[in-house]
Amino acid sequence: MYLPFLCSMRDSLFDQSHVHFDSLLLAVGFGTVSYFVFKLSETHSPLHLAVLLIAIPSALSFSVQQHFSSIFLSICFIFSTYFFTLVTCIVVYRLSPWHPLGNYPGPVLCKLSKLWMAFVSQQGRQHIYLWRLHQKYGDIVRVGPNELSIQNAGSILPVLGGSELPKGPWFDGRYPEDAAARSLISLRNTKEHATRRRPWNQAFSSTALKEYEPLINARTSQLAGALGQQSNSVNLTKWIFYFAYDMMSDFIFGGATEMMRDGDVGGLWPMLEEAQKTGLLFSHVPWFGQLLFRTPFLAGNRRRMIACSTQFARNRKARRPIHKDLFYYLYNEGGTISNPPTEAEAFADSLLAISGGADTSASTVVNLFYLLLSNPMTYRRLRAEIDRHEDRALDFAEQSRMPYLNAVINETLRLLPPVPSGSPRATTSETGGRMLGTHYIPPNTALAVHIFSVHRDPRNFSFPETFLPERWLSEEDKKVLEPSLLDRHDFIHNISAFHPFSVGPSGCVGKNFAYLEMRMLVSKILVKFDLRFADGFDERKYKRGMKDFFTMALEPLMVQLTPR
Numbered sequence: 335m336y337l338p339f340l341c342s343m344r345d346s347l348f349d350q351s352h353v354h355f356d357s358l359l360l361a362v363g364f365g366t367v368s369y370f371v372f373k374l375s376e377t378h379s380p381l382h383l384a385v386l387l388i389a390i391p392s393a394l395s396f397s398v399q400q401h402f403s404s405i406f407l408s409i410c411f412i413f414s415t416y417f418f419t420l421v422t423c424i425v426v427y428r429l430s431p432w433h434p435l436g437n438y439p440g441p442v443l444c445k446l447s448k449l450w451m452a453f454v455s456q457q458g459r460q461h462i463y464l465w466r467l468h469q470k471y472g473d474i475v476r477v478g479p480n481e482l483s484i485q486n487a488g489s490i491l492p493v494l495g496g497s498e499l500p501k502g503p504w505f506d507g508r509y510p511e512d513a514a515a516r517s518l519i520s521l522r523n524t525k526e527h528a529t530r531r532r533p534w535n536q537a538f539s540s541t542a543l544k545e546y547e548p549l550i551n552a553r554t555s556q557l558a559g560a561l562g563q564q565s566n567s568v569n570l571t572k573w574i575f576y577f578a579y580d581m582m583s584d585f586i587f588g589g590a591t592e593m594m595r596d597g598d599v600g601g602l603w604p605m606l607e608e609a610q611k612t613g614l615l616f617s618h619v620p621w622f623g624q625l626l627f628r629t630p631f632l633a634g635n636r637r638r639m640i641a642c643s644t645q646f647a648r649n650r651k652a653r654r655p656i657h658k659d660l661f662y663y664l665y666n667e668g669g670t671i672s673n674p675p676t677e678a679e680a681f682a683d684s685l686l687a688i689s690g691g692a693d694t695s696a697s698t699v700v701n702l703f704y705l706l707l708s709n710p711m712t713y714r715r716l717r718a719e720i721d722r723h724e725d726r727a728l729d730f731a732e733q734s735r736m737p738y739l740n741a742v743i744n745e746t747l748r749l750l751p752p753v754p755s756g757s758p759r760a761t762t763s764e765t766g767g768r769m770l771g772t773h774y775i776p777p778n779t780a781l782a783v784h785i786f787s788v789h790r791d792p793r794n795f796s797f798p799e800t801f802l803p804e805r806w807l808s809e810e811d812k813k814v815l816e817p818s819l820l821d822r823h824d825f826i827h828n829i830s831a832f833h834p835f836s837v838g839p840s841g842c843v844g845k846n847f848a849y850l851e852m853r854m855l856v857s858k859i860l861v862k863f864d865l866r867f868a869d870g871f872d873e874r875k876y877k878r879g880m881k882d883f884f885t886m887a888l889e890p891l892m893v894q895l896t897p898r
């Protein structure tokens with residue numbers, strides 16, 4: 335029945351009555367060669383793409399046009415055969431057992447292309463998706479053609495520790511290729527990273543941290559004052575994010591925003607959130623990111639954010655603040671940095687400092703209050719500890735010794751780490767392959783420790799999905815509080831699996847600052863207010879609305895505050 339139809343199709347396609355296999359072979363042959371060129375060169379250069387994807391099939395179409403009844407048919411035939419061959423080669427190789435990651439399990443869509451993870455990431459649910467993949471496939475899952483996700487605690491130090499594994503290709507999409515410099519976190523050369531990290535280390539030395547205490551005190555008091563003026567229910571997410579941006583602008587630029595006072599007049603917060611979301615898309619598919627960076631309208635929010643933080647840094651250069659800030663070190667104003675960053679490098683770091691410093695601490699504290707209000711006994715215990723300390727509860731040194739306060743913060747970081755999907759590394763041709771336990775990781779493989787899954791692995795923490803700050807207490811304190819639950823001889827608390835700040839030479843440089851800030855913020859709010867969820871607040875909607883865009887985006891946490 336179909337034969338006459340196919341014959342008529344063939345006759346309309348070709349001048350001659352027989353299929354011209356030369357044209358077919360030519361397109362298949364060149365399609366296969368192009369595949370090998372792509373595979374060996376990994377090229378994303380627009381010129382190469384234009385040659386391989388447009389010029390070659392176009393030239394072929396013209397060279398065989400005499401066999402077709404029109405040039406249009408020649409182009410359709412050659413382009414479809416050429417692209418079909420290219421895609422088939424890619425699919426067959428990526429799904430084949432002779433692919434270097436062929437032995438690792440994972441969903442077919444992930445093995446085929448990173449476009450799938452890019453799509454998942456835009457819903458903000460990649461942390462949940464990866465967690466489910468680990469539950470289904472085990473400790474090592476193939477989440478991209480050349481990428482693995484890891485949830486085994488024993489692999490944390492070999493991947494992130496001092497093994498000198500550089501950052502992964504994931505970071506290539508976050509900055510335009512024509513940018514004058516990249517931020518510290520996205521430097522893929524470990525030596526360059528170590529040099530650029532020096533001023534940051536000085537900015538977070540224990541002496542420097544002491545000098546930031548008055549800033550933290552002033553901004554936390556300002557927040558408490560602002561919250562005290564709200565009459566109805568309060569969007570705690572908004573206020574704590576405003577606080578965090580003002581806090582960071584003091585710390586980084588000696589002051590640049592006044593969001594708690596004036597509101598978000600410049601739209602900084604939504605701009606940053608959008609830029610993080612776009613950044614994640616570009617990270618999963620760096621070549622696509624670079625393509626969009628060349629299209630100003632499409633990568634607009636990321637470019638705007640880079641421009642905005644650069645402007646803050648320029649303004650900071652024009653005036654010297656009265657206290658030392660991060661730019662005091664990045665601009666080497668004290669003359670203590672032997673190889674200081676260039677101006678372009680310092681500008682690039684300004685965006686990292688805002689997003690890395692504000693979103694992370696803010697989302698932790700908002701989530702902490704969410705968990706506290708969902709667990710009244712924990713709330714009562716924390717309040718009791720703070721009240722017991724009276725005036726000393728607002729002393730930085732004392733706070734570092736308050737066991738329950740620190741336990742609640744750590745438990746929040748365990749259950750809801752603010753960088754849930756971690757910061758990817760890669761083996762390269764220079765590092766060669768690596769062994770992770772019994773698994774061989776071949777060269778040129780991207781790999782990330784999925785810290786959200788590690789923290790929820792019952793092999794590391796008993797009752798992993800339960801908010802249980804008591805697990806962080808000393809044996810003595812535990813006995814007083816939860817003898818039945820925590821006294822069990824099989825209760826697991828594997829502290830070496832707890833890494834919300836990552837670890838190693840690229841681990842979070844702001845960790846100690848973050849603890850100072852979070853302890854003071856939580857204590858001050860609890861000293862000044864009684865809190866409860868606002869009437870009608872939907873806890874499940876809030877939980878479902880937590881989004882992983884590398885850092886976390888949160889729904890409004892609506893609370894009712896009563897001054898104490």
Ligand code: HEM
Nearest residue numbers: 518519690691694695753757834835836840841842844848
């Ligand atoms: C709860 C608060 C915070 C958490 C959980 C957190 C977590 C992280 C994580 C997971 C990384 C990736 C490290 C890696 O690549 O291995 C990171 C990097 C970084 N964080 Fe934080 N962070 C927090 C607060 C801060 C603060 C307050 C600052 C201050 C500005 C900051 C500055 C940085 C910087 C500069 C990097 C890049 C470090 C490098 O590449 O050498 N972070 N952070």
